[in-house]
Amino acid sequence: MSTIKQNTSWGNLRQKVYEEIKADIITCRLKPGEPLSENQFLERFQVSKTPIREALTSLQQDHLVEYIPNRGFMVSPISVRDVQEIFDAREFYEVALFRLALKRITAADIEKLEGYSRVEFDLNDPEAITLVLQTNLDFHLLIAKMAGNSRLYWHYARLLDEAQRLIYLDFKSSNILPMWHSSHHGIVDALRDHDEAAGIAAIEDTLELAKRRILTAE
Structure with a gap:
């Protein structure tokens, strides 16, 4: 578990969540095509849903994550x-x-x-x-x-x-x-x-x- 300190400022909190998920995607610990749930990150980071959603949205803009309607986020496949x-x-x-x-x-x-x-x-x-x-x-x-x-x-x-x-x-x-x-x-x-x-x-x-x-x- 990678618990983020609760006294971390809001901007830094979101950035830390973003950077850790991004690192896992880049090094394929989170594999191409793998579903991503907010719950798995809630347990891992011990934070609220908002910084997780914002991090996933930023990763979507980086083309590292995709959002599928009615299914949620997944790691972008590599074709x-x-x-x-x-x-x-x-x-x-x-x-x-x-x-x-x-x-x-x-x-x-x-x-x-x-x-x-x-x-x-x-x-x-x-x-x-x-x-x-x-x-x-x-x-x-x-x-x-x-x-x-x-x-x-x-x-x-x-x-x-x-x-x-x-x-x-x-x-x-x-x-x-x-x-x-x-x-x-x-x-x-x-x-x-x-x-x-x-x-x-x-x-x-x-x-x-x-x-x-x-x-x-x-």
Whole structure:
């Protein structure tokens, strides 16, 4: 049980419920297509129904939860079309953001990105996958921030929220850390060298390979 302290402010209460359910969806502890009842979360969080409903509504806006009339909420299933659309959208945003970041990149930015791309993980640690997901998210959002377009950043961040489940499934299905490091190094090198073609190629190749792995995974 994950009881939330009763003296938590209303906004923080709702956010904590949202973040915990979201984490369970991303890491497939709550599986695609699984029904979600308010009662299961009432027992788990020991809170009223209102923050649970608000959290589920926010997750619906993130495309992580669906509402079925007369049945209630369920974890959004993942279809082949979902995978294709998410990866197509990622390619669109990441190429655009890379091009914009290329015009604004600083030595300090490169150093931060290199730090993320050098992080090592102990895959025997059950918490490693959470660290992998967060580091990957931080890496890509930093590039998006460098692009200097707040609207592109907002839409891309929302897309990555939805994409996190696919990234998790990709990491769970195979040992892709060497490819992950290679991809990030390739993007950083392209930013450092102001090599647009190399950066776009690294982005497109990485996303295409990840999409194929997910679509062919058993």
